[in-house]
Amino acid sequence: MSTPVPNPLVLVAELTHRCPLHCVYCSNPLELTKRENELSTETWARVLGEAAELGILQVDFTGGEPLARPDLTQLVSAARAAGLYASLITSGLPLDEKRLDALSSAGLDHFQLSFQGAHRESAAKISGTETHAQKLSVARWVKQRRMGLTLNFVIHRENLGELKDMVRLAEEIGPERVEFAHVQYYGWAFKNRMKLLPTREQLAGSLEIIRQAEERLRGRIRVEYVVPDYYAKYPKACMGGWGRKVLLLKPDGDALPCHAANVLPGMTFENVSRRSLRQIWYESDSFQKYRGEGWMPELCRTCDRRGQDFGGCRCQAFLLAHDSGSTDPVCSKSSQRVLVDAILADVDAMARSEAATAVSPPAPAPDWVYRANPR
Amino acid sequence: MSTPDLNSRPRLAPGCRLSETSKPQRVLLMPERALRLNGPSLEIIERCDGNHTVGQIVTELQKRYSKAQPEKVESDILGYLGRLHDQRALDFD
Numbered sequence: 001m002s003t004p005v006p007n008p009l010v011l012v013a014e015l016t017h018r019c020p021l022h023c024v025y026c027s028n029p030l031e032l033t034k035r036e037n038e039l040s041t042e043t044w045a046r047v048l049g050e051a052a053e054l055g056i057l058q059v060d061f062t063g064g065e066p067l068a069r070p071d072l073t074q075l076v077s078a079a080r081a082a083g084l085y086a087s088l089i090t091s092g093l094p095l096d097e098k099r100l101d102a103l104s105s106a107g108l109d110h111f112q113l114s115f116q117g118a119h120r121e122s123a124a125k126i127s128g129t130e131t132h133a134q135k136l137s138v139a140r141w142v143k144q145r146r147m148g149l150t151l152n153f154v155i156h157r158e159n160l161g162e163l164k165d166m167v168r169l170a171e172e173i174g175p176e177r178v179e180f181a182h183v184q185y186y187g188w189a190f191k192n193r194m195k196l197l198p199t200r201e202q203l204a205g206s207l208e209i210i211r212q213a214e215e216r217l218r219g220r221i222r223v224e225y226v227v228p229d230y231y232a233k234y235p236k237a238c239m240g241g242w243g244r245k246v247l248l249l250k251p252d253g254d255a256l257p258c259h260a261a262n263v264l265p266g267m268t269f270e271n272v273s274r275r276s277l278r279q280i281w282y283e284s285d286s287f288q289k290y291r292g293e294g295w296m297p298e299l300c301r302t303c304d305r306r307g308q309d310f311g312g313c314r315c316q317a318f319l320l321a322h323d324s325g326s327t328d329p330v331c332s333k334s335s336q337r338v339l340v341d342a343i344l345a346d347v348d349a350m351a352r353s354e355a356a357t358a359v360s361p362p363a364p365a366p367d368w369v370y371r372a373n374p375r
Numbered sequence: 376m377s378t379p380d381l382n383s384r385p386r387l388a389p390g391c392r393l394s395e396t397s398k399p400q401r402v403l404l405m406p407e408r409a410l411r412l413n414g415p416s417l418e419i420i421e422r423c424d425g426n427h428t429v430g431q432i433v434t435e436l437q438k439r440y441s442k443a444q445p446e447k448v449e450s451d452i453l454g455y456l457g458r459l460h461d462q463r464a465l466d467f468d
Contacts, residue, residue, distance in 0.1 A: 149390070222462060
C-alpha cells in the first residue's frame with residue numbers, strides 16, 4: 001500500500017458478553033464469549049496503556065453490559081491514567097449511586113445510556129426485562145454529577161411509532177446529546193431483521209420528526225439520527241474504513257476491525273494476550289485484509305466515493321451477497337442491490353399484512369429470537 | 376446557529392475536556408469525537424473556563440492578534456463559540 005497507515009483513534013473495549021438484557025437486536029455475535037475466557041484486569045490495564053501510546057484518544061467501555069465487570073472502576077482509572085477519554089456504553093444496570101460516585105471519581109468522562117423504548121411496556125417487550133424505571137433514575141443521577149450524558153434510543157419498526165414520545169422523554173431528561181439509532185443488521189438483529197426493518201413510509205415520517213426536534217432543541221440537546229443503510233443510496237463508511245480509525249477488542253482479547261468481523265469466513269484474529277496492539281494494528285493479516293484500496297473490486301476502485309465510504313461494510317457484503325470482498329450490496333451502483341430491494345419489498349408486504357390483521361383478531365405474538373446469555 | 380452574548384461566560388459542557396498538556400497535539404475531547412485545536416482555537420478554548428466573558432475572550436485575542444482586523448477576530452470567535460455551543464461542547468453561563 002502506498003499511503004501511510006493512520007494510527008487508530010478509538011478503542012472499543014467489549015469487556016464482557018454478560019448482560020441482564022436480552023435484546024432481540026443485540027450487536028454481539030451469536031457465539032458469546034464465556035465468563036472464564038474474559039481478559040483479566042491486569043491485561044486490560046496494559047492494553048489501555050498500549051492504546052494511548054498508539055495514538056488512541058478515546059476508549060468506549062461496552063459489552064454485553066460493562067457494569068457486569070466488578071473491576072470497571074479500576075479500568076476507568078487505568079484509562080484516565082493512560083490519558084484516554086473514557087466513555088461507558090451501558091443499559092444502566094446493575095448500578096446504584098454509590099457505584100456511580102466511584103466511577104465518577106475514577107474519571108469517567110461520558111455516560112451513554114441506552115433506551116429500548118419511550119415507555120415501560122414497549123421497552124420490556126424488546127429487552128425481555130423490566131428496566132425502564134431504573135434507567136430514568138440513572139439518567140437523573142448522572143445529570144446530578146455533571147457527567148456527560150448521551151441517551152441512545154435504539155429504534156426499529158416495532159417502536160418507531162413512539163419516536164415523538166422518545167423525543168419528549170429526551171427533552172424531559174435533558175442530556176447534552178441524544179441518538180436515535182436504527183438497529184444495524186448484524187448478529188441477533190440480522191436474525192430478526194424482517195421484524196425490525198421499518199417501511200420506507202415509516203422512515204420518511206421519522207425523518208420529519210427528527211428534523212423538527214433538531215430545530216427545536218438546537219443549543220440544548222444535540223440530536224443525531226442513524227438511519228438503516230438498507231434505505232441509503234450509498235453504503236456507510238463502516239467503522240470509518242477497515243483498520244483506519246477503530247480497533248475493537250472482544251471480551252477474550254481478540255482484536256477485530258469491527259463488531260461483526262468474526263462472521264467473515266477465513267479470517268483469523270490476533271489476541272492481545274500474545275501480540276501488542278501496535279503489532280496487531282500495523283502488521284496483522286486481519287487488519288490489513290480490507291485496508292486501503294488494494295482489495296477493492298473494480299466498481300469501488302474506480303469510484304469517486306471510495307475515499308468517503310471505503311467500499312462500505314464487509315460484513316454486510318458477506319451476509320447479503322456471500323462475498324466479503326464485494327461492493328456493499330446497499331450501494332445503488334452494485335449489481336447486488338437487488339438483494340436489498342427484495343428484502344425491503346418483503347418488509348413492505350409484511351408490514352401491510354400486519355396492519356390488516358391488527359384490526360380484527362389480536363395479532364399473534366411476534367416470534368422473536370431473544371438474545372441468550374453466555375454460559 | 377446561536378450567537379453568544381458578549382456578557383455570557385462560556386465553559387466546557389459536561390463530557391467535554393481538553394486533552395492533557397503532555398501530548399503534542401492538543402484536542403478537545405467530547406462524546407464520540409475529538410476536535411484538533413491549533414493556535415487560536417486552543418487559545419479560545421483555554422479561556423472557556425466559566426470565568427472569562429465572551430467579550431473578554433474577544434478583547435484578549437484581538438490584542439494577541441493585533442495585525443488582524445479586530446472585527447474579523449470578533450466575528451470569527453463568535454462564530455466558533457456559536458458552533459461549539461450548538462454541538463453541545465459549550466455551556467454559556
